[in-house]
Amino acid sequence: MQNPYSEIFHAPGTKGFATAGFIARLPIAMAPIGIVAMLSQTNGEYWLAGALSATYALANAFVAPQISRLVDRLGQTRIVVPTTIISVLAFVVLIAAANRHWPIWTLFASALLAAAMPSIPAMVRARWTEIFRDRPGLNTAFAFESAADELVYIAGASLSVGLSVALFPEAGMLVSTLFLALGSTAFILQRSTEPRVRPTEHGSHGSAIRLRPVQIITFALIFIGATFATTEVSTVAITKELGQPGAASLIIGVYALGSFVLGIVIGALNLRMPLQRQLAIAIAIIALTTLPLLVADTVPLLALAVFVSGVAISPTFITAFGLIERRVPEAMLTEGVTWVTTGIGIGMALGSFAAGAVVDAFGAQSGFFVSVAAGAIALATVLIGQRSLGAPDCDFAGCEAAAVPAE
Structure with a gap:
């Protein structure tokens, strides 16, 4: 009996976008705890660290579906590129603001802008669906992605905290931002597996x-x-x-x-x-x-x-x-x-x-x-x-x- 997981990766391009998607989604786990680890050391105030992390997480929860709606209408590349650039630059400002002790409002403003980070797990699953729609391999692909999500939360949070404690307070957030930039770039460059934009003229507006x-x-x-x-x-x-x-x-x-x-x-x-x-x-x-x-x-x-x-x-x-x-x-x-x-x-x-x-x-x-x-x-x-x-x-x-x- 063949391994169903090896079979789904026989499709062209799947190894590439799955790998890039895994790297690009690490900030989902790294960023919220990384903000706490960074601010608790640079400012020494846990209430501020928690409030800033919650602001980022809740803002992303509100914004991400709207970004994904645009992805469905216009395509992954046209939306992921600008939103990722906004998010990466905002994270850079957030790191600098924490390091240089800029006013608190700059921390919250940059956290809100960083919430423009697109939902990579959703876009990875959309690519799997494009390849295996109405085929048994889709269930296996979704199982693989759920396992990948588990690894992200296991490895991402531990890596973020570990880097901040072992190196310097901003280390976890810095590596998280690099993963977002490099992983998203690698993901978008793989145009062959990008789902085509579906028509919306049949009442799906x-x-x-x-x-x-x-x-x-x-x-x-x-x-x-x-x-x-x-x-x-x-x-x-x-x-x-x-x-x-x-x-x-x-x-x-x-x-x-x-x-x-x-x-x-x-x-x-x-x-x-x-x-x-x-x-x-x-x-x-x-x-x-x-x-x-x-x-x-x-x-x-x-x-x-x-x-x-x-x-x-x-x-x-x-x-x-x-x-x-x-x-x-x-x-x-x-x-x-x-x-x-x-x-x-x-x-x-x-x-x-x-x-x-x-x-x-x-x-x-x-x-x-x-x-x-x-x-x-x-x-x-x-x-x-x-x-x-x-x-x-x-x-x-x-x-x-x-x-x-x-x-």
């Missing part, structure tokens, strides 16, 4: 967020993002309370490892079950596996519980992006994928805030109650939305008929 499947999946993944952000915050708090703070990074790595392994396995299979049911099962597993976290009161138990709770994350993302590919018009694909990834980012930000507040008020172990609540809401969302998610595969007219105003 609105935003993808007006489509009910995009609303359901994005809303559900906000709470999925909150579950694993809460797990990370609570893990740090518990290991500190147990007197073993150094174990936090290992346990968080185990969390991502569980997701990575099962994602690779799922991608190698050609499951026949409808995607909306696969999504419901994956989220049900996430919701149920948050419960053991409430009683994990030692480091070994916590590591085991965290590993188990992470196994369904990649399968959730694989099926979510698969549903977007089938339920969104081709002319809206990049924007649709970006809304989902944006939902994850928003959930992580809100989950971190909520978990931090609960931990401060009720203790380290209590932070996992946020994970339980978030998992339950995500599961209820996809169960209620099964009919909409199971609608016939999308064409322009069909999707437009299913579109409703965002509430």
Whole structure:
């Protein structure tokens, strides 16, 4: 039996854009934590570092879908080039402002402009879809991308903090900016795999967020993002309370490892079950596996519980992006994928805030109650939305008929 992952890379150009896309997306994980690491050392004020990182993350969450909508209308090259230039220059100004102790407003202004960074994961998935549309290889490609996302969050955050601590405060942000510039340039230079611009004359002029499947999946993944952000915050708090703070990074790595392994396995299979049911099962597993976290009161138990709770994350993302590919018009694909990834980012930000507040008020172990609540809401969302998610595969007219105003 042939390796399905090697088969998808037989298509011309796939190795090149996948490699470039991986490098270009490292700043997704490196930049937010890099801002915190940089500002906490140069200014010594954690509130400022956190506020600046949150400003950048939330601004990017708002702007990225709009940029991706333009990508769908005008093509990747025409939009990625100017937005990447804006983002790179803004990051350079941010680094200089932190190093030279410029006024605080310059930090926030540059962080807002840096949020113009385009959604590379969405554009990479759009290229895979262009190559493998309506073929089994697309599920494998999406699984590969979910695994790549896991590696980005494992390696990116650790690399950013490690560089800032080992070399100088701005090192993590500097390397992140270089990755963005070089990776995006390499990605865009590969024009042969760039998706062609789809026509919009058949009623697909609105935003993808007006489509009910995009609303359901994005809303559900906000709470999925909150579950694993809460797990990370609570893990740090518990290991500190147990007197073993150094174990936090290992346990968080185990969390991502569980997701990575099962994602690779799922991608190698050609499951026949409808995607909306696969999504419901994956989220049900996430919701149920948050419960053991409430009683994990030692480091070994916590590591085991965290590993188990992470196994369904990649399968959730694989099926979510698969549903977007089938339920969104081709002319809206990049924007649709970006809304989902944006939902994850928003959930992580809100989950971190909520978990931090609960931990401060009720203790380290209590932070996992946020994970339980978030998992339950995500599961209820996809169960209620099964009919909409199971609608016939999308064409322009069909999707437009299913579109409703965002509430």
